[in-house]
Amino acid sequence: MxxxxxxxxxxxxxxxxxxxxxxxxxxxxxxxxxxxxxxxxxxxxxxxxxxxxxxxxxxxxxxxxxxxxxxxxxxxxxxxxxxxxxxxxxxxxxxxxxxxxxxxxxxxxxxxxxxxxxxxxHQATAYGTEVGSHNPDAFPRHLVGVGAPALDHSLITSEDPKLMERMLTDVFGFYATERVQTSLDEDHDLVGTWMTSNNQIHQLAVIGGPQGKLHHFAFRLDSWNDVGRAADLMTMDDVPIDVTPTRHGITRGQTVYFFDPSGNRNEVFSGGYLAFPDRPTTVWTVDQIGRGIFYHSRELNERFTTVLT
Known part of the structure; x- marks a missing residue:
């Protein structure tokens, strides 16, 4: 694999x-x-x-x-x-x-x-889940805060997203689940690509931007309700929220974006559809990128496109 x-x-x-x-x-x-x-x-x-x-x-x-x-x-x-x-x-x-x-x-x-x-x-020390692997409970009884189960994905920037897509394909065996392109023509410029090697909707996304930068890294949650609860807890803890609970058009996931105390952008993410290598890649054109990123508001805020670490 x-x-x-x-x-x-x-x-x-x-x-x-x-x-x-x-x-x-x-x-x-x-x-x-x-x-x-x-x-x-x-x-x-x-x-x-x-x-x-x-x-x-x-x-x-x-x-x-x-x-x-x-x-x-x-x-x-x-x-x-x-x-x-x-x-x-x-x-x-x-x-x-x-x-x-x-x-x-x-x-x-x-x-x-x-x-x-x-x-x-390949090798990592096995630490074990908090509920174990023998007759486990559905979740730990005493979760703290959001209680994020796992790391999910990350989004980075590159001056050449098309080259990065080729590298991830040729070296890692990834495939693109969704893309943002300048047009539907074969000779298009690639604005962004969402890629995976398994059924996860994306493990790494790459968008155009400066070399070596981080846009965000995300933690997985189970449901839309968990995303809303996470936003409530961030408000209680005075965490700066970048984007309040919404849905992505790209991936169909539900999301909240926020910043850690250093200014690194985080996300909690739920939903999305199952990916398969033989599923046709979903293509978004630049004129619809607002709806692709934030399905409800259909527009990007300035922080989301300019703040990188």
């Missing part, structure tokens, strides 16, 4: 104490580890209650934006396969050793055409 899922997002925050309050108290993630990296940066590791690997989010003190993404493969041999494909694509690949990332095994690392760092690995 190759890439199974987005394993972790590693992001920078300006103040670790404020960030921990946001991700632990408001979002309800579980801290699994903290340390100081070789360069002296403080790091804290988190997982959602329904995730079984050691972590899915790493916070590193010192700035804003994304440091790197980790992608988990199904088999150890998939690492070698992706390494070969990455080199054939023209990427410079280096090996990473077990332990370079706490509780993560051997793998590879490369920088994408969009100047984002990707790591590919």
């Amino acid at each position: 190759g890439i199974m899922r987005l394993g972790y997002a590693h992001v920078r925050v300006t103040d670790m104490a404020e960030a921990k309050d946001h991700y632990a108290s408001t979002l309800g993630l579980y801290e699994t580890h903290s340390d100081t990296a070789a360069d002296g940066a403080k790091r804290t590791f988190y997982k959602g209650w329904d995730e079984w690997d050691h972590h899915s989010l790493v916070l590193e003190e010192g700035g804003v934006g994304v440091v790197k993404y980790g992608w988990k493969v199904e088999h150890e041999s998939d690492i070698d396969d992706i390494e070969s494909k990455a080199k054939a694509f023209g990427l410079t690949v280096e090996r990473m050793a077990k332990g370079e990332n706490p509780e993560i095994g051997d793998g590879i690392r490369f920088t994408t055409p969009s100047e984002h760092v990707f790591e590919v690995y």
Whole structure:
């Protein structure tokens, strides 16, 4: 299968104490580890209650934006396969050793055409879900805040989304579920692409913009009701909300966008349809991008298109 899922997002925050309050108290993630990296940066590791690997989010003190993404493969041999494909694509690949990332095994690392760092690995320490895997309850009895079950996806920017789409296709075996294009003609410019390797509606989206930037990373929720409750809790906790509860046209997901204390944009996301490789790619034209992103208001706010970290 190759890439199974987005394993972790590693992001920078300006103040670790404020960030921990946001991700632990408001979002309800579980801290699994903290340390100081070789360069002296403080790091804290988190997982959602329904995730079984050691972590899915790493916070590193010192700035804003994304440091790197980790992608988990199904088999150890998939690492070698992706390494070969990455080199054939023209990427410079280096090996990473077990332990370079706490509780993560051997793998590879490369920088994408969009100047984002990707790591590919197979082994991660099994931490276990909060409800266990033997006759489990539906959810933990004492959830904190939003109680986000898991990391879901991320959106990044690139000066050349079409090149990134080709890289994700050729190297990772992803396929595009939805696109925003300048026209329906074959010779079109690509404004954005939503891509996955499995039935998830998207694991990574890429839109046009500066190299190496983060637009947002998202956590999965179960329902539209959970999205509304999350927005209520953010108001209680004075979390800056970028976009109040609404639906996407693209993916059909339900969403709230908000900012962590450092200014990194987060999202909680539910719904969306099941994706399949043989499903025709949904295409949106630029004149309908407002409805595609925010189905109800049918227009983009200025922050959503300009604030990146």
